[in-house]
Amino acid sequence: MPGVRVGAALLSVIVMLGAQPPEEAGVAPGAAVPDSRPGEAFAYPVVAQLQRTATDVQRELGTLANDIHLAEQAVRESSAALDQARSAREAANAAVRARQADVDRYASAILSSFGRPNQFQVLLLARSPDDFLDGSSLMARVQEAEAEELTGAVQRHQAAVRAEEAASNAAKAAADRKADLDRRNGDATNRAAAITGEFRSKLAQTNSTVVAMQQAQRTRNDQTAANWRAYLDKLAASGIRPGPAPTEATLQSGERLVVWPEATIRAVTTAVGALGKPYAPQGDGPDAYSCDGLTRAAYGLKGSAAEQMAVLQPVNDPQPGDLVFIGPERYGVQNVGVVLDPRTMISADARLVGVVVTDIPTAVLGYARPSLPLRPAQPVPQRTDSGLVWRCGGVDLPSGGWSGYPNGLIPASALCPIGIGDHRLRCDAAFSFQGLAAAFGSAFGRPMCVTDSYRTFEEQVRLYGVKPALAAVPGTSNHGWGLALDLCGGAQSFGTAEYAWMRANAGRFGWQNPSWALPGRGREEPWHWEYGI
Structure with missing residues (x-):
């Protein structure tokens, strides 16, 4: 190979394969790629501000959701205590009535005989064979109850009334706290909903910025790919075959070129x-x-x-x-x-x-x-x-977060379509789902049915406002990471052929119906499937 030499001058003849950054190449001014050195704040200031705002709202709603859960438990416990106290009071009422009946019959005997009753008189007042047969003990009870049984029954009744009143007050306090928390939760949800307009505007701005950067990046990528193809073309046109080590070649045009190893x-x-x-x-x-x-x-x-x-x-x-x-x-x-x-x-x-x-x-x-x-x-x-x-x-977050974007505030340009409607997911989840959907279609002869995929923060706030007991706290849903789907077409119900097929096959593609959504876990959601969680 004529003009080939290797030495210290090797780096001086390196072809600059990588294209210049967009700002240097005159592409998309103002859309420069972020500094690739990690720092404490994400490179997009608008997204960073959204993250702080979303975190504040999420923290408040999360605290309220936990308080509401405790308040609901307190309401249940106080209601059970009130029911128990009410039953005890009713039993005390019955005891007082029973004792009062004995006293009334005793008084009647006194009025009839103008004196203290004897056993024969009490037996004559018997209302049933049991009373008649039990006349002696009845007489004894009446005599003993003159000063004790009625008084004791009344005292127990009074204690039961006080206990019922205390339980009622506790139940009312628990219900009032639950109502107050519901009101505060509603207020927080309304505040979250109120700022979603600002989120929507900023997210659109962020998305536009990301789209511009991606376009500038595509230009840089394309230019680099063109540089590399031109390098390979020069090697092929000159008949140069790369060896195991780098060499330097002088082309017929006089251009000096580094010939990189074949593996490189x-x-x-x-x-x-x-x-x-x-x-x-x-x-x-x-x-x-x-x-x-x-x-x-x-x-x-x-x-x-x-x-x-x-x-x-x-x-x-x-x-x-x-x-x-x-x-x-x-x-x-x-x-x-x-x-x-x-x-x-x-x-x-x-x-x-x-x-x-x-x-x-x-x-x-x-x-x-x-x-x-x-x-x-x-x-x-x-x-x-x-x-x-x-x-x-x-940033690699244990919660499933990725790319430094806040939950529910991921630009559409950072997501990939799944091939069904307008639904989008994180790209690896989207590609995996496409394989799952193809297998499902082969098994059932029809496409999969999807009702929900990536869920914006605004959509999470709306759903939380409608179903606060069921929906995830805004900013915590795996839908907001682009890693969850809700299915229909039969797969949304336990016991169907479609759900059974998903349980048997979805794992091969990285999808699962999470444990909390399974039967008997208190929050059954057969339609909800998550990727790689």
């Missing part, structure tokens, strides 16, 4: 081919990727970004195809990208919700070369920060 070209081609695919936290392709899922796909690696860094050989002279591991160190190894040139990398970015070309940030923990032999696992930076957990450039 194959991996970078895979990464470039994934540009524009959606981000998914557990994505390994080919439909969606996480950052470490992309590098697993490109190089056949295993494990997380940290696990990859632990076994790959580190290098200090990064070349195209090498991996760059991103911090800052206090977050541990939270991101990994495929190096394109000294300035840019390809990564599945959680905040940009896709596989993108982005600048290599300053918080680099190290570079590694997958083409070199693996080493025994070595220590790598571990997370020491006790705050938010970052992964692939975005």
Whole structure:
């Protein structure tokens, strides 16, 4: 190969494969991609403000929901105590009436005989054979009850009346507290509903910003892909066959070109081919990727970004195809990208919700070369920060949150259609559901029926206002993360063939009817299915 030489000048002839950022390339002014270094606040200030507002409303409604639950329990307990006290008072009434009947008959005997009754007189007053046969004991009871039984019965009755009054007051207090909490909950729900107009406006603004950034990002991605195709075309036109190590070639035109190893070209081609695919936290392709899922796909690696860094050989002279591991160190190894040139990398970015070309940030923990032999696992930076957990450039929340967006405030541009109506979900959930729906269609000869998917914060507030005892507190629903569906067409009922099929097959696609929604759990919802929760 004429003009081929390898040496220290190698980096000086690197083709800048990664396109410039949109603001430098003159694309979509004002729609610059966020700084890829993680920080305490999400890069979109409008979304950050929405997050704080939504959190305040969510916290208030959550507190009220818990208080209402306790108040309902207090109402039930006080009602049961009142019923018990009322029964005790009624029993005391009956005892007083019984004692009073004895006294009345005793008084009648006195009036008839103008003196104290004897046993014969009492027997003559008997009203039944039992009274007649029990005349002696009746006489004894009447004599003993003159000063005691009626008084005791009256005292017990008075105590029962007081207990019933106390129980009634307690029940009223519990009911009043429940009514007050319901009123406050209604007020909070109304406040949440009142600000949803502002949310709607800001969310539309945020969505427009994200759409503009995605368009600018697509331009950058397309330009990078074009640069890479042009590089491959030059190699093919010159008849150059890549070898196991990088070399430098001078083309007939006089252009000097680095010829990267075959394994590097194959991996970078895979990464470039994934540009524009959606981000998914557990994505390994080919439909969606996480950052470490992309590098697993490109190089056949295993494990997380940290696990990859632990076994790959580190290098200090990064070349195209090498991996760059991103911090800052206090977050541990939270991101990994495929190096394109000294300035840019390809990564599945959680905040940009896709596989993108982005600048290599300053918080680099190290570079590694997958083409070199693996080493025994070595220590790598571990997370020491006790705050938010970052992964692939975005916040990874244990509640199911993703990409740094608040629950129910995810722009439509960050979601993917499921192929039924206008329903949308997080992209990995959407793609998985499409596979589930295809299998269902093969089994039943008709498409699946869906009534609800991603649920905005505004929709959560409305539903909570209608069904506060059943609906999730706004800002906590898995519908608001784009990870839940409500089904119809038979699957919404226990005991149907459709529900039985879902129970038997949905798990293969990552979907489940959660345990709290199953029969006997107090909140049966056969129609509600969640992805990867």
